[in-house]
Amino acid sequence: MWLLGKIKPQVSAVRHPRTQVVQEQPPAGRPTGKAVWYTPAAVLGDAVGVALPVYLAGALMGGAHAVANAAVAAACWLLVRASRNRYAERRLGEYGAFRPALQDWLVLVGTLAVVRAATGEESPFFLALAALVPSAPTSAVVHALIHRHLAARRHGGRTVRRALVIGEVSAVDGLVSHLARRTDHEFAVVGVCPVGDGESCASAPVTARLDAEAPSSMSADSAPVLEAARQLRVEAVLVVPGPGLTGTRLRRLSWALHGEGCRLVVVPGLTEVAGRRVGVFSVAGLTMLNVAPPLRRGFAALLKTVIDGLGAALLIVLLAPVFAAIALAVRLDSPGPVVYRQTRIGRDGVPFTMAKFRTMVADAERLRCQLAWTNEQDGRMFKIRRDPRITRVGRVLRRCSLDELPQLFNVIRGDMSLVGPRPPLPDEVARYDEVELRRLAVKPGLTGLWQISGRSDLSWDETMTLDLRYVDNWTPSADLEVLVRTVRAVMTGAGAY
Known part of the structure; x- marks a missing residue:
């Protein structure tokens, strides 16, 4: 998680709250498991993605063991993927x-x-290595x-799991609201x-209440929770710890829930932190979360710099x-320079001059002041869906994102x-x-x-x-995923104007 961890976002999930299943119970026996x-x-997909290229490479070289090599490569690839739980239903x-x-591909190369x-x-070594290259993208496409x-x-x-939320009122309302705004979770x-x-104020009904003070008996907490869980046929109980729900109460509640075969999920309150950055460990009987810092230095940062330079x-x-x-086309369409240069703000607030193919009339900046009241954005940016300053060629370039190429x-x-x-622009950053x-x-x-x-x-x-999610959770592989998905975004032209 969400890109970059769950670093790839689902915008539809932000805009279409999950309300159809919150207050209604599905018919008994309705399947909630994955397909x-x-x-x-x-x-x-994994087996074919590695076996076919290896076989073709061996056959082209006239090797007598093309089939055997393909079988070994496929077996190793499946073993690597299975050992890392890539086929587990929950994943x-x-x-x-x-x-x-x-x-996994790097592990496969080492194994083979x-x-x-x-x-x-x-x-030939490089031929064998080239034959293995398609396995990673093929697997990624299938899983995507x-x-x-x-x-x-x-x-x-x-394919969702019915959940009961327990915690302080404010924490419960916040968690329910956050989960309802998105549909990319279980x-x-x-x-x-x-x-x-x-x-x-939660959209889900209050099915039980726990005392604010620590109860004298374990059943005082477990009885109402178990009754609500049975009545609603929940598959998971989400708990938000707080002053009124101490570690001792939570531990005893977990005994009762696990005895009923109900899944317990503790929500620590961290948001937009990729799973790879979080580790669980125990000290003096206390369970703790270690949150690793975002990648800023080291090999990953060096790799990003090299890829940027060579790729560009x-x-x-x-x-x-x-x-x-x-x-x-820009020169013939309207008077003015071919390349439009504008001051933007870069890393650590340092300004730089950004280049774009000109898509607007030459005096676009002067006209912006006159069009300020037509801004369709609700924040710092200035955007108009049918901006009269955009030229004929400019509309085509913007839709295909070709105006960005000089960057x-x-x-x-x-x-x-x-x-x-x-x-961003300087006035936005201000x-x-x-x-x-x-x-x-x-x-x-x-x-x-x-x-x-x-x-x-x-x-x-x-x-x-989205920007903060990227800043906190980026990885080189997440960058690669964004680049691949950019091709699709450019072809569809969604949101480009």
Whole structure:
């Protein structure tokens, strides 16, 4: 989790609250488990994705052991994936697909290198390595499709687990509200059990209450909770610890719930922190969470810098004819410079000059003041769906995001990255609060979560949430996933205007 961890966001989840399953009980026997074909599809996709390229490579070289090599490679790949719980029902469709596939692929390469040395295999090394390359993207695509199917089912209120929430009134209301705003998770809250006599504003009904003071007997807590769990047929109990729900009460409550075979989930209150950054350990009988800091230095940061430089240089060379064609079209369409330069704010608040193909009339900045009252954004940005300043060629360039191509030179200069938050204007940054300033902790990007999640269709709060999620949880593999998804976003043109 959410990109970058759950670093890939579902914008629809932000905008379509899960309400259809919160206050209604489904018919008895209604299936809530995942589709039975998820595991076979994942296994088959992984096996074919590695076996077919290895076999074709061996056959092209005229090797006598092409089938055997393909079988060994497929068996190793499936063993690696299975040993890392990639086929477990609780994991299928829940997490990002690209980062796990890349991690497992590195293990596969190491494993097959050992097998190769042990068996004395003499096929060309680089050919063998190239044959293994398709396995990771093929696996990632299969698991991404499973994730999309699961997300669609959950958006419709299926494949969810009925949950009861316990905690202080304010904590319960906050958790229920947060879960209801999104549909990319497994829980549908069907009831709440507040601690104390406060009035709950949660959309789910209050099915029981716990005393604010510690009870004299264990059953004083467990009895009402178990009765509510049985009545609502819940599959999980979500507990938010607090002053009225101490560790001792929680421990005793867990005994009763586990005795009934009910899942207990403790919600610590952390938000937008990728699972890879959180570790659980015990000290003096206390369970603690260790939250690792975001990646800022080390090999991952160096890898990002190298990929930015090499990737931008390669794209500039490959897209040189496109640059020339766009420049000619902009020049012929309207008077003014081909490239529009604008001051933007980069990492740590350092200003830089960003380049774009001009998509507006030459005096667009002067006209902006006259159009301020037509702004359709609810926050710091200025956006108009049918902006009269945009030229004919500019509309095409914006829809296809081709106007952003000159920013590749900003990436070469080190002002920007291939992936990162949207580069803000100085007047936007001047109105940032302390939380919003955190998005300047990394370089702005040519593309990012904002680009692939709806762009200008997003509200300011949604945009800020995505940017902060990226700042806190980015990884090189998450960047790769964003780049892949950018291609689809550019082709559909969603939110581009």
